[in-house]
Amino acid sequence: MSRVYNFSAGPAVLPEEVLREAADEMLDYRGTGMSVMEMSHRSKAYEQIIQEAEADLRELMNIPGNYRVLFLQGGASQQFAMIPMNLMKNRVADYIVTGQWAKKAYQEASLYGKANKIASSEDKTFSYIPDCSDLPVSEDADYVYICENNTIYGTKFKTLPNTKGKPLVADVSSCFLSEPVDVTKYGLIYGGVQKNVGPAGVVIVIIREDLITEDVLPGTPTMLRYKIHADNNSLYNTPPAYGIYICGKVFKWLKKQGGLEAMKAYNEKKAAVLYDFLDSSRLFHGTVRKEDRSLMNVPFVTGDADLDAKFVKEAAAAGFVNLKGHRTVGGMRASIYNAMPIEGVEKLVAFMKKFEEENA
Numbered sequence: 495m496s497r498v499y500n501f502s503a504g505p506a507v508l509p510e511e512v513l514r515e516a517a518d519e520m521l522d523y524r525g526t527g528m529s530v531m532e533m534s535h536r537s538k539a540y541e542q543i544i545q546e547a548e549a550d551l552r553e554l555m556n557i558p559g560n561y562r563v564l565f566l567q568g569g570a571s572q573q574f575a576m577i578p579m580n581l582m583k584n585r586v587a588d589y590i591v592t593g594q595w596a597k598k599a600y601q602e603a604s605l606y607g608k609a610n611k612i613a614s615s616e617d618k619t620f621s622y623i624p625d626c627s628d629l630p631v632s633e634d635a636d637y638v639y640i641c642e643n644n645t646i647y648g649t650k651f652k653t654l655p656n657t658k659g660k661p662l663v664a665d666v667s668s669c670f671l672s673e674p675v676d677v678t679k680y681g682l683i684y685g686g687v688q689k690n691v692g693p694a695g696v697v698i699v700i701i702r703e704d705l706i707t708e709d710v711l712p713g714t715p716t717m718l719r720y721k722i723h724a725d726n727n728s729l730y731n732t733p734p735a736y737g738i739y740i741c742g743k744v745f746k747w748l749k750k751q752g753g754l755e756a757m758k759a760y761n762e763k764k765a766a767v768l769y770d771f772l773d774s775s776r777l778f779h780g781t782v783r784k785e786d787r788s789l790m791n792v793p794f795v796t797g798d799a800d801l802d803a804k805f806v807k808e809a810a811a812a813g814f815v816n817l818k819g820h821r822t823v824g825g826m827r828a829s830i831y832n833a834m835p836i837e838g839v840e841k842l843v844a845f846m847k848k849f850e851e852e853n854a
């Protein structure tokens with residue numbers, strides 16, 4: 495067996511320790527004589543798995559009692575519709591468009607009401623985060639929406655927007671659990687877990703209780719109502735049971751690493767290895783405004799598409815895989831989520847130095 499350094503943006507690298515533990519429990523989960531995949535979601539054993547997962551997540555993120563944690567399906571993209579269907583009481587919402595994912599959410603919301611694009615960084619191919627300290631937030635906006643870490647472009651909100659009292663809704667798919675957050679600053683936080691937390695198929699929604707109501711847009715399917723999932727503790731129907739089990743293991747792993755403060759310090763140190771090199775390289779450079787750089791997704795280019803392709807190919811042959819940039823931006827992107835060890839980044843940089851000497 496040999497594992498590669500996987501720089502994929504998602505589905506992405508998971509902690510090896512978690513994968514080994516899951517492998518050990520595959521055929522017989524703690525004396526039940528079956529795998530978690532084969533288990534009733536209403537069994538005692540599974541109840542404990544999902545309850546512990548929620549409790550550990552609450553502890554990690556310091557989630558206040560007036561917020562609910564929901565384990566749902568449909569990926570992050572389903573939330574693009576679920577959010578307006580549940581929260582757009584006035585049928586007005588403001589969107590800050592800082593990349594493809596925010597744009598898709600904005601377009602989806604337009605199907606349900608008046609979605610206003612109150613800021614955008616599309617003028618410079620989403621390479622920065624606009625100043626959001628004094629935006630024209632609509633009087634009757636039901637919420638203000640952001641994508642907090644832009645997976646494709648490698649930007650991150652370092653300061654949350656001033657929403658002028660409106661609930662903030664944030665897609666945190668690619669920065670979930672990468673650093674501490676003040677949950678009280680948000681109305682709703684959500685993320686598909688396949689970037690930084692677990693296997694595809696689970697989306698976690700953390701929502702303030704007062705935003706969970708019966709008053710949803712007409713025609714909202716039962717399965718797309720937050721209230722039904724909240725009232726049933728994420729067990730209204732069969733949840734993505736195995737995925738939640740793996741997320742639970744990742745939460746325990748994060749606690750063992752020292753929690754989110756420790757993860758932040760580690761992620762900063764790890765990202766600096768790559769950014770410092772990019773800032774000094776004669777061949778490679780980053781594509782994002784420095785103050786907006788993400789700790790999780792690092793896009794870079796040589797400026798020559800053929801050389802970029804050569805680099806991606808040679809890197810893969812050397813065991814550094816999935817470094818090709820998103821199809822809409824080209825170049826390279828290294829996603830260096832929580833589970834990417836710092837050695838992976840150090841070795842990548844050593845490989846980049848060698849490539850630079852041979853090709854500059």
Ligand SMILES: *Cc1c(COP(=O)(O)O)cnc(C)c1O
Pocket residue numbers: 504568569570571572595641643644645665666667668686689
């Ligand atoms: C990957 C990603 C999505 C889409 O996730 P799906 O689970 O595939 O729907 C949405 N938002 C962000 C920020 C992402 O990185």
